[in-house]
Amino acid sequence: MAKSGLDRVRKTLSPVLYFLIFVVIWQLIVIIFNIKEFVLPSPITVFRHLFDSEIAVKYHWWRHIGATLMEVIVSFALTAVLGISIAILITWSKLFNQLISPIIILFNSLPKIALAPLFLIWFGYGFIPNIMVAFLVAFFPVVINTVAGLNDVDEDLLDLVRYLNASKKDIFLKIRIPNSLPYIFAGLKISATMCVVGSIVGEFIAAEKGLGYLLRDAQAFIDTPTMFACLLLLSAIGITLFNTIGLLEKVSMPWNTNEVQK
Amino acid sequence: MGSVSFDVYPGEFVSIVGPSGCGKTTLLKIIAGLLPESEGDIIFDNEMFDPSREVGFVFQKALLLNWRKVLDNVLLPIEILKLDKKKYVQKAIDLLELVGLKGFENSYPNELSGGMQQRVSLARALIHDPKLILMDEPFGALDAITREKMNLELQRIWADSKKTILFITHEINEAVFLSDRVVVLSARPSRMVGAMDIEFERPRTLEVRTSPKFGEHAAEVYKMLEIT
Known part of the structure; x- marks a missing residue:
């Protein structure tokens, strides 16, 4: 102990x-x-940009962190809910699979980030187009992983409940969905990182706040310490989200941690 | 599959022996209603029967759900059959005791050994009180020592539960040791080549296998299978 x-x-x-x-x-x-500060600032300079009350105050860090965090969280929630639901529909219904799979494959083959300028025209400035980009980038790993998990069930295991006349609903609720949990979490971990990427790209193109916006703004003034501070904050957001999902994974699959501890 | 026809009486232990590819598994799946029979019927107590209520199936793999504790794995058929789960909890605990897993109700399957997992799957097959237990090479994945232990255990569980068991194996000694009757199938063409009654006293101990009579029975099965 x-x-x-x-x-x-x-x-x-x-x-x-x-x-x-x-x-x-x-x-x-x-x-x-x-090394010159505008090439590579020292960590002390970067931390002072973040925490020194006199310097930090002019960057409105919380405003930008808040904006980016909001985009990441909303796009991630959207990705998780829609990704898992569509994956379940695809495995549930052959017809739905035939209708939707070609669209998904087509969209997935597009360089989704390249759609960001178009979203600017369609949805305007800021929050909405940014979460749209993040969603599009992060959506597919969840769908693909969940579908794989739902299908990766031992055929004999299905026979075991089929001879008892299990309903399709029971087969999903009691076997396919719990079986796909490890796959779903693997997909969510990938998509969490991608949500950060998507949000930043959106902010690069059109935004008036957010860490991506600040990063580009600082670049215009060759303010390298601020850029590094932004990068630090972005990776902090990514790591936090990633670890939160990891924690959720452990809590929702106690049988898996047992195995790891052994 | 060719023509196969044999009777199984209530409370009997019948084994089906045959080489791989002779359709043993297919036969069990037809009985369980997983595959349609092209010709012929399964007559049960002189009437057609509902496999979902009357059959308990044990596969070669234990096929436990990793995410469910042992007790909930045993109760799975009750949930699928939409029976009142509360009424069966005590029965599940009793069955786990019968198969020698008292105290493991709240373990997860990956904490159990292969033999223990197969015991859970046996308890699961018994939970909804089916009359007929179908076993498809249930100990095929176990090591020889565990397998012998499980043979003795199965004999005891069968005697206690008074179920009819239809047991598939390609281990001739296992079949002769466990069964009241051995049905022999051949491959290509897949058909039934014979059946043989085994009349050793119950309960049988492992010593029975060294008796001359046991050797004769085994030899007869070998002959039917044309392995000489």
């Missing part, structure tokens, strides 16, 4: 430790090679 507690401490500490080592090396490189 004491050992597993120690293991847990080590597990949570090691990423922090890696991060600290990374920051120290970064700082040393900047000092040793005397």
